[in-house]
Amino acid sequence: MNYLNKYLWTILLFLVSLGGKAQVQFAKEGWVAATEQAKKENKNIFIDIYFTGCMPCAKMDKNVFTNEKVYSLLNEHFVSFKTDILKEEVGKELCMRYGVGGFPTFVFLSPDLKVIDIVSGYYGADKFAALLQGVKNHRKEELKEYSSALDRDFPEFYKTFYLDRKQKISSETIVSFLEGQKDLTDELPYLVMSTMGVPEKYLDFYLEHAQQLAQKYSRSQTRNKVSRILAYQAGKLGENNQAEAFEQALNKAKPVFTQEEWHKFADRWMETFYLASKNAEWYMDKLESEGFDWQDKSNALAQVVLDAKEDTPTLKRLAKVYSQNEQNFTDASDYYKAALIQLYLKKYNQAEAFTETALNAKKNITLKEDDMLVLQAAIRNQALQGFTPKKATNPKPFTLD
Numbered sequence: 001m002n003y004l005n006k007y008l009w010t011i012l013l014f015l016v017s018l019g020g021k022a023q024v025q026f027a028k029e030g031w032v033a034a035t036e037q038a039k040k041e042n043k044n045i046f047i048d049i050y051f052t053g054c055m056p057c058a059k060m061d062k063n064v065f066t067n068e069k070v071y072s073l074l075n076e077h078f079v080s081f082k083t084d085i086l087k088e089e090v091g092k093e094l095c096m097r098y099g100v101g102g103f104p105t106f107v108f109l110s111p112d113l114k115v116i117d118i119v120s121g122y123y124g125a126d127k128f129a130a131l132l133q134g135v136k137n138h139r140k141e142e143l144k145e146y147s148s149a150l151d152r153d154f155p156e157f158y159k160t161f162y163l164d165r166k167q168k169i170s171s172e173t174i175v176s177f178l179e180g181q182k183d184l185t186d187e188l189p190y191l192v193m194s195t196m197g198v199p200e201k202y203l204d205f206y207l208e209h210a211q212q213l214a215q216k217y218s219r220s221q222t223r224n225k226v227s228r229i230l231a232y233q234a235g236k237l238g239e240n241n242q243a244e245a246f247e248q249a250l251n252k253a254k255p256v257f258t259q260e261e262w263h264k265f266a267d268r269w270m271e272t273f274y275l276a277s278k279n280a281e282w283y284m285d286k287l288e289s290e291g292f293d294w295q296d297k298s299n300a301l302a303q304v305v306l307d308a309k310e311d312t313p314t315l316k317r318l319a320k321v322y323s324q325n326e327q328n329f330t331d332a333s334d335y336y337k338a339a340l341i342q343l344y345l346k347k348y349n350q351a352e353a354f355t356e357t358a359l360n361a362k363k364n365i366t367l368k369e370d371d372m373l374v375l376q377a378a379i380r381n382q383a384l385q386g387f388t389p390k391k392a393t394n395p396k397p398f399t400l401d
Contacts, residue, residue, distance in 0.1 A: 024065040024074045025145060026082040031090045038079040038111045043269050044079040044135065046266045047107040049100055051086045056400055057104040059273065067125035073132040081180035082344070089163075094160035097150060099191040102224060108135045115144040118218040124401040145216045146187060158192060174198055185209055190217055192224045207252050214256045223256045234269040238276025246273050266290060267300055280304050280314045293400055294328035298337065299366060299393040305337050315345050332361040333392035340389055343379050367392050 007193045026048075027034040036195065038045045050057035064070055072079050085091035085103075094100070098107055098118055109118040116138050119146040123131060158175045174196055181189045184205055192198070192212055193206050206213065207229050214222040230253055237246040254262060258313045262264070267287070274283040283304065287297050322338040329335060335358035342351035355376045359369065378387040 019399070020064070022071060024071045024080050026080045031081060031083070031094075034079050034081040035113065038109075041075060041078050041079065042111050044111065044116060045107075045109040045113070046074055046080045046132075047094060047109070048082040049085060049091060049094055049105045049107065050082070050103055051084055051091075054103045056137070058121060059376065060104055060128075060399060061105035064123065064125045064128050067129070069129040070125055070132065073129060073136065075261070077132075077136050092163050093150075096154065096159065097152075098146070099195045101221075103194050110143065111152065113148040115146040115148075115218075116142070117144065117220075119220040120224065121220075122400040131352060144218065150390060155188070155192070158188075163245050169196060171197070171199065178202060185212060185216065187217070194221055196296070203232070207249060210252060210256050219256055223261065226253045226256055229253075232270045235276050238273040238279075241277040241279050243277070243279055243282045263292060263296070265292070266391065267292060267296055271300060271303070278307060280308060280311070281317075284314075284317060291314065294325055295330050295394055296397060298325075298330070298334055299395065301390045302333075302337060302393045305340055309384075310339075310344075312345070315341055319345060329361075332358045332363050332393045333367050334336075334370065334389070335361055335374065336367060336392040339375060340392075343384075346382070348379055348382055351378070355379060363396050366390070368393065 022350070029039065034045065034201060037043075048057075049059070050060075065074075082090035083094060085095055085100075094107070095105075098105075098115070100107075100118075101121075102120045104122070105118065105120040107118050110116055112121060116135050119131065126169060144281060156175055157169050157177070161169055175198075177192060178184065178189055178198065184193070193202055193367075198206075206225060210222055210226050216250070230249060233246060233249050237243075237249070250266070254266075255333070257265070267290075270283060270286050270290075276282070284301070287300055292300070301321070303315070307317060319338075320340050322334070326334075329338075335354045339351045339354035339358060355372060358372050359376070363369065367390060371392075374387065375389070378384060
């Protein structure tokens with residue numbers, strides 16, 4: 001009987017341990033109590049702003065807040081508070097207070113409610129632990145310039161935008177407010193410009209002062225707005241092939257991105273500019289100078305290859321690029337593009353050789369064997385009539401980490 005009791009007790013402890021996985025100890029008594037606790041214990045505050053149904057938010061809960069390095073840092077050095085913006089008024093108010101527009105957003109405050117940093121998006125456990133360590137070790141002079149008053153007076157249209165979720169605010173209302181500001185780099189105009197649609201002259205101002213705004217308030221939030229500005233300007237400037245103006249915009253934006261972020265996003269804006277302008281020379285120059293790896297570069301060039309069908313100078317440049325990088329080819333899509341370039345140049349033997357290799361190379365979901373056989377037939381017939389080429393790419397796996 002004693003043996004049976006001991007066995008059952010062991011099983012019970014095991015089951016309890018499974019259900020009680022260590023994780024972040026979020027404050028349960030509400031926002032005001034969390035701020036009072038932080039002041040009393042002289043701890044920084046960590047705010048997780050999320051909503052139910054947000055996939056990256058749920059992944060943070062499952063994979064990051066249960067990581068020992070992460071929860072140890074948070075539980076020892078921070079008072080942690082979590083709020084769902086769809087269910088809790090305090091969540092809406094904190095979104096309004098800090099201009100939150102993407103989720104999850106993480107706000108770090110000092111014990112006296114001064115902003116240390118605001119970041120958004122999914123972080124892997126190691127990166128998040130490094131972020132926490134940096135916040136823990138912040139210097140007083142690095143505090144952001146947000147007011148520490150949580151009940152400060154906001155413009156009525158701005159409150160309506162967040163608290164009543166009224167997304168359509170007239171441009172006249174926004175412009176009237178911004179035109180009345182002495183300094184557009186102050187907190188309130190920064191929040192309005194960061195979160196709302198504003199006329200082009202304010203987008204230009206924001207981009208021109210992006211580094212200053214990132215330093216004063218939040219690199220992450222400023223970066224997010226700059227990303228939207230560049231996406232807009234890429235199409236607009238591309239329509240008139242204003243490469244120099246777009247180059248200037250990219251140069252102004254780049255300092256608010258890490259190198260990893262820049263390589264993740266910049267090729268999208270460059271592609272948008274290219275699609276609008278069809279300036280292949282500029283596009284290929286940028287892909288080369290920005291240091292993208294071969295897979296990203298080759299994926300970007302897929303559309304250029306299709307567009308260059310009758311553009312001999314561009315085809316010759318593409319042929320040189322693919323010849324110089326053959327050792328870096330990742331799968332059949334690279335050989336397909338190399339063969340297509342040679343077909344357009346009417347170099348049928350070279351095209352045939354690349355196609356033969358493509359048929360034996362690793363495949364991906366964008367390119368089927370039948371596609372390569374159709375290309376091979378066009379090469380052997382030395383005719384493009386009736387042949388529709390594929391946009392051959394090798395997409396990188398999507399990951400939040």
